[in-house]
Amino acid sequence: MAKKRIVIALGHHALGTNLPEQKTAVARTAKVIADFIQSGWQVAVTHSNAPQVGMIHTAMNEFGKQHDGYTCAPMSVCSAMSQGYIGYDLQNGIRAELMTRGIYKSVATILTQMMVNPYDEAFYTPMKPIGRFMSAEEAKEEEEKGNYVEEVPGKGFRRVVASPKPVSIVEIDIIKAVMDADQIVIACGGGGIPVMEQGCYLKGASAVIEKDRAAGLLAKEIDADVLMILTNVDNVTLNFGKPEASPIGRMSIKEAVAYIEDNQFESASMLPKIEASLDFIEHGRNRKAIITSLEKAEESLDDKAGTIITEA
Ligand SMILES: Nc1ncnc2c1ncn2[C@@H]1O[C@H](COP(=O)(O)OP(=O)(O)O)[C@@H](O)[C@H]1O
Numbered sequence: 001m002a003k004k005r006i007v008i009a010l011g012h013h014a015l016g017t018n019l020p021e022q023k024t025a026v027a028r029t030a031k032v033i034a035d036f037i038q039s040g041w042q043v044a045v046t047h048s049n050a051p052q053v054g055m056i057h058t059a060m061n062e063f064g065k066q067h068d069g070y071t072c073a074p075m076s077v078c079s080a081m082s083q084g085y086i087g088y089d090l091q092n093g094i095r096a097e098l099m100t101r102g103i104y105k106s107v108a109t110i111l112t113q114m115m116v117n118p119y120d121e122a123f124y125t126p127m128k129p130i131g132r133f134m135s136a137e138e139a140k141e142e143e144e145k146g147n148y149v150e151e152v153p154g155k156g157f158r159r160v161v162a163s164p165k166p167v168s169i170v171e172i173d174i175i176k177a178v179m180d181a182d183q184i185v186i187a188c189g190g191g192g193i194p195v196m197e198q199g200c201y202l203k204g205a206s207a208v209i210e211k212d213r214a215a216g217l218l219a220k221e222i223d224a225d226v227l228m229i230l231t232n233v234d235n236v237t238l239n240f241g242k243p244e245a246s247p248i249g250r251m252s253i254k255e256a257v258a259y260i261e262d263n264q265f266e267s268a269s270m271l272p273k274i275e276a277s278l279d280f281i282e283h284g285r286n287r288k289a290i291i292t293s294l295e296k297a298e299e300s301l302d303d304k305a306g307t308i309i310t311e312a
């Protein structure tokens, strides 16, 4: 019998936002991923990168401008760097956890490019926050450099970049080959490196794709049974942040669409997770999407925790 497939998307809580946090978070996350592999799942992992790619872009470009012999790096190259170092940490964390259990499988990070539409409306309105929070003074300096900045009430300012929708995964055949060989793949990290086709060439776009949308597309393309989005809440909630808030245990596509119409999900955080889940479920049969925390991941697979989204 064919093994079941799961795509696990790691948000900031399961991954960390900088190197020291990442070390601790990855050690915990690797245990959960190894549990899934040990119980027979074929696993593809994908992850966030907004804090990391912002940090890399600032470091590359500030230092590059100020020092002879160093060059600046476009956002697409910084995305590739973020996939590389996050993937390096994750693949070693998962490999080590498997080895302590006597399981010998390859874990490979695939530098993944994601085709985007050059006419995507998102290029006109940068909305995806990246990097760290800044003071008003730092934000002004960023704007003077030609970057876009947005105020996050109560928290400060962050850079924002365009976030086009992922259209297709350039390296999908190699990702499928690794899955078919029953090995573990880390792919589409940070939403994938956004690229546009120019004849035989791929040109990097100055953008950062929403990782949840990329996770949904990856799950669709590898015909996964489950899309699991690990975030910093155990459940999706109705009336989020209000006294009458109530966690959702299960929802159908129809219910989710009604909640979207009722503006129950914040556009920059929960909405892409829900939309990616719906797109994944709608394009297959007997598929399930789960939104929960790392801590509830295993229980949620047994329908005992988290928010589970199914067709009906
Ligand atoms: N209806 C909702 N239910 C639960 N969380 C919500 C809802 N709407 C918005 N959120 C926010 O979504 C956040 C998780 O998304 P996000 O910050 O993008 O995390 P991640 O890094 O895991 O992708 C939660 O911490 C919460 O603040």
Ligand SMILES: NC(=O)OP(=O)(O)O
Pocket (backbone or CB within 6 Å): 011, 012, 047, 048, 049, 050, 051, 190, 191, 208, 209, 210, 211, 212
């Ligand atoms: N690329 C991306 O969506 O990263 P975050 O999850 O860190 O925002």
